[in-house]
Amino acid sequence: MIVAENLAKRFGGVQAVSRVSFTAPDGSITALLGPNGAGKTTTLRMISTLVAPTHGTARVDGLDVGRDALAVRARIGLLSDARGLYGRLTARENVAYYGALRGLAPAAIEASLARLAGVLELTALLDRRTDGFSQGERMKVAIARALVHDPPNVILDEPGNGLDVMTTRNLRDVIRRLRDAGKCVLFSSHVMQEVSALCDQIVIVAKGEVAAHGTAGELLEASGCTNLEDAFVRLSGEAPEP
């Protein structure tokens, strides 16, 4: 479970995030939805301990991101904004490196790799160097790398970016499986369809603040709109009240 309490972040003169609070429960998919520059990535970075909040805090499974950074990281699988792979290493070696860094024994890494490769349809690619991979293939390796230690919390920053239709469908499948396995899944997106097709709970972030949150139905009701896209535009403050 991930809890954000009044998270705020200031970079020099720019207030990237001013007040973000929400709870992402286990066994559920929570989306941070918002336009580019709304503060989604910064919020996720604060939760995954890569950036220290100026105000407020976040807790992952009850652990404070400031005080127990290493323990928090151990309980998170993170697909960060930057998701570069080591091109001279094979897909297997890329994933195994992260497994080893998380303290997994070689046998556990192998077992995990076999499982993830099956789910992500990666098996044929495992022993190839990643520098020749397509964007979708890279994404699969990056996801496998993030999940190698079977973390109870999964944070995905814009996982749909730059993927074709088939890979996107495949990705949705993976995310649903994670939820069904009882994990807390938190992801960010600026794509309406992606969110509505997948999420149990939506947190709309705009200008560094939470503009609205609830299920898709609750958001429609609150905005008085008939479709989610209008609701998003209305609630994120991009359009004037009718």
Next chain:
Amino acid sequence: MRIPALTVYLKEMRDALRDRRTAIMVLVASILTGPLTLVLVAHFVSGLEKKGSDLKVVVAGEERAPALVNFLQRNDIRIERAPGDYETRVRDGRLDAVIVVPEDFDEHWLSGDGAKLEIVFDDSRADAGPAIRQAERLLRGFNRETGMLRMMARGVSPDLGQPVEIERFNTATPRQKGAFLLFLIPMFALLSPLLGGMTIAIDSTAGERERGSLEPLLGNPVPVAHIVAGKWLAAWTFACAVATLTLAGFVTASVLYAQKQLAAMMAFGAPEFVLFVAMVVPFAAMTSALQMLICTYGRSYREAQTYVSYLATAVSFVPAIVLFSGLKEVPWHLLVPVLGQQAVLSRVVRGDAVGFTDWAVPSLVAATIAAACLVLLVRLLRDERIVFGRS
């Protein structure tokens, strides 16, 4: 329990070794440096000795100075007739020195009133030096002999004309003469770890960020100190490996040249090799840490490459400064990085004694700087502005 730093180290080593083209380039360069340098030096040295020892003078108008010819022949000097265009040839560097006998030489010579001989040379060419000095020496000898004979003919003791007799003793041992040329070995010894550590230092810092793999890496439950330590150890390993190979190349080359004149001038065998490696290993710890530190400031791979080449230039300047300024070694030099190593390594090549403190002081300085760089690196990688780019 696995040590994360070791995991990082092994990954960086594997990653770097996979970069075959770079690895092979670096290895070939480091192996060839020694032999190539020594071939050039040996060529230069043997050329010098040949010019100095070849007893031959070039004379223009020898038929006008039978006394001089007689003197030279008695001293076993081969006389070579100067070609007509000797002045041009000297200017072009095809002739080193020519003794010119003027038209009226014999006339003045016989009457004993200020006969003149000329030496034509171009002393801007260093390799002409021995031939010029030889011509001068021969003419001085001819002058002295004639003077003595004439004094004796007038019943004067020849010692009057030579109140002080000068004998030449050159105290430089052949090895010390060689060390002048072989300042190159310390220089290459100090530059090779920079070459060896460079690729990993760039790739694991600026490269890691440019590739977009730094952010996820730092998201692992591993203290930053372990990540820095692993990367640095990998850079250090490569730096030491390349330095050792370069020095081994010098040893091999000096064995190959054992029969030539160069062998007397330099000793670069097993004991010198061990001393060099002992000196270079702590030095490499410093250069690798420094390279990583400055590369972390690089916004891109390319920028980091530029910074690293500045560092290499700075390091290569030190031996050059020592060579050209004739800077005498003072104790505080040991405290200055590069300068200290350079001073001690030059002594090793010269065959002078090197004590424990000569090794310990520069090495301790290097280790301290390395540690400081690593502490700074850990701090930098905890800095959001460095990790996510500066705005």
